[in-house]
Amino acid sequence: MSTNRIRGLVGALVLLLAVLINPGVAAATLPVGFTDQLVFGGLTEPTAVAFSPDGRVFVAEKSGLIKVFASLTAKTPTIFADLRTNVYDYEDLGLIGLALPPGFPTSNPYVYVSYTYDAPIGGRAPVYHDTCAVLYNCLTSGRLSRLRASGNVSIGEQVLINDWCQQSDTHSMGDILFGPDGALYVGGGDGGSGDVVDYGQLGSPSNPCADPPSPVGGPMTPPTAQGGALRAQSLRSSGPARLNGTIIRVNPATGAAMPGNPLISNPNQNARRIVAYGLRNPFRMVFRPGTNEVWIGDVGYHTWEEIDRVLAPTASPVRNYGWPCYEGAGRQPEYDATNLNLCESLYAAGPSAVVAPAYSYQHGQAIVAGDGCRTTGGAITGVAFYPASLGNYPARYKGGLFFTDLLRQCIWSIRPGSGGVPNPNYIEPFGSTVGAPVQLKLGPDCNLYYVSITNNSVRRYVYKTGSTSSCPV
Incomplete structure (x- = not known):
């Protein structure tokens, strides 16, 4: 989830301290009538929250603990599951995704999680015990699992997918969410370096994920190398997908590709799962209400942050979002300079071969002039829609998209334009966050919630006396 070498939580804390002691950095104030309220405190590096229809609230912590609160007013949680043995809690890696399925808990008693697994694909955790002696030499992987709930405790983990080869300390698992079609959508990062151009040459031995054209330890040089960040282009590579x-669309019970996926007839099981690719670190996702559109907060590299829109996940062909060949407003200059074949052939096909961001913003520049938010770097870490007809937020927020940035520690809203689609011409600042936000979520009371990893809390924005209606969870 980081960029410009935010070394996980430690780096975020340093940046937070810099904000607090730097008198030249102003905090963006909330609009009149809004307050920022503490909901749950005393957590340890929380990363995600999920609301159950029965009133319970599940909170994931980066280490692998999942806690459950009896209600929004409960003060003391119960430990629902302890996955710390399996979770690789190192730098930006850890337990990231948390979701509850339709019908939970009565007809579908499962809690879904995605996390960095402390072992290579097919290995047995823990291998590294949440440490790494030499960066790029600690080969790990990603897991998608579901945990069967019995009351407030988990009675077992069913691993649905173990994949997402990981050679770095960032860009591992992203968000998970259920679509209106009942399918499970999962995001995963490229698994490459967050600091330098990475085409598989890093590590000792090099190419630890055995990306084409070489085996593990083989030479990885331009223009033929297809590893590192180029794994995001694997559907176009000479190796297996x-x-x-990518974003994948899978059966929640098995992890297999869902019928209707664009590549459902492909002989490769991973290709069958993929509904979007060419993403760097799709850390958070949300469906636009009333549609099948997926909106993605894709954490950027040295210059740009993106919000991407998957207009129709099951439509053919599978759309390419361009990373690492493209980013933000155009070609990614550092990867362009390496003359890699996978990028050069994409450039030759023209800009229409990739999907441009629905919105992107540049590091070092204010999102809205005078918004009072930091402009040093960027890391988009939350996206959430406000319903068009529910809740008591003012009309200008109805149907709009909220997004937040971990480094800038602010939230903005994009008001809808034609057809109810968020229009980047209508961006306005909403306010500051307490600590570093790593998720935005609409709550059952129609209030906007955020998870603060540095403040160890879950918080919400309440307008005047609170919500006047309930929202579906």
């Missing part, structure tokens, strides 16, 4: 840098 990888899940890195």
Whole structure:
């Protein structure tokens, strides 16, 4: 989830301290009538929250603990599951995704999680015990699992997918969510370096994920190398499809590709799962209400942050979002300079071969002039829609998209334009966050919630006396 070498939580804390002691950085104030309220405190590096229809609230912590609160007013949680042995809690890696299925808990008693697994694909955890002696030499992987709930405790983990080869300390698992079609959507990062151009040459031995054209330890040089960040382009590579840098649409009970996926007839099981690719670190996702559109907060590299829109996940062909050949407003200059074949052939096909971001913003520049938010770097870490007809937020927020940035520690809203689609011409600042936000979520009370990894809390924005209606969860 980081960029410009935010070394996980440690780096985020340093940046938070810099904000607090730097008198030149102003905090963006909330609009009149809004307050920022603490909901749950005393957590340890929380990363995600999920609301159950029965009133319970599940909170994931980066280490692999999942806690459950009896209600929004409960003060003390119960430990629902302890996955710390399996979770690789190192730098940006850990337990990231948490979701509850339709019908939970009565007809579908499962809690879904995605996390970095402390072992290579097919290995047995823990291998590294949440440490790494030499960066790029600690080969791990990603897991998608479901945990069967019995009351407030888990009675077992069913691993649905173990894939997403990981050679770095960032860009591992992303968000998980259920679509209106009942399918499970999962995001995964490219697994490459967050600091330098990475085409598989890093590590000792090099190419630890055995990306084409070489085996593990083989030479990985331009223009033929297809590893590292280029795993996000694996559908166009000479090797088998990888899940890195993709959004997949799978059966929640098995992890297999869902019928109707664009590549459902492909002989490769990973290709069958993929509904979007060419993403760097699709850390958070949300469906636009009333549609099948997926909106993605894709954490950027040295210059740009993106919000991407998958207009129709089951439509053919599978759309390519361009990373690492493209980013933000155009070609990614550092990867362009390496003259890699996978990028050069994409450039030759023209800009229409990739999907441009629905919105992107540049590091070092304010999102809205005078918004009072930091402009040093960027890391988009939350996206959430406000319903068009529910809740008591003012009319200008209805049907709009909220997004947040971990480094800038602010939230903005994009008001809808034609057809109810968020229009980047209508962006306005909403306010500051307490600590570093890593998720935005609409709550059952129609209030906007955020998870603060540095403040160890879950918080919400309440307008005046609170919500006047309930929202579906």
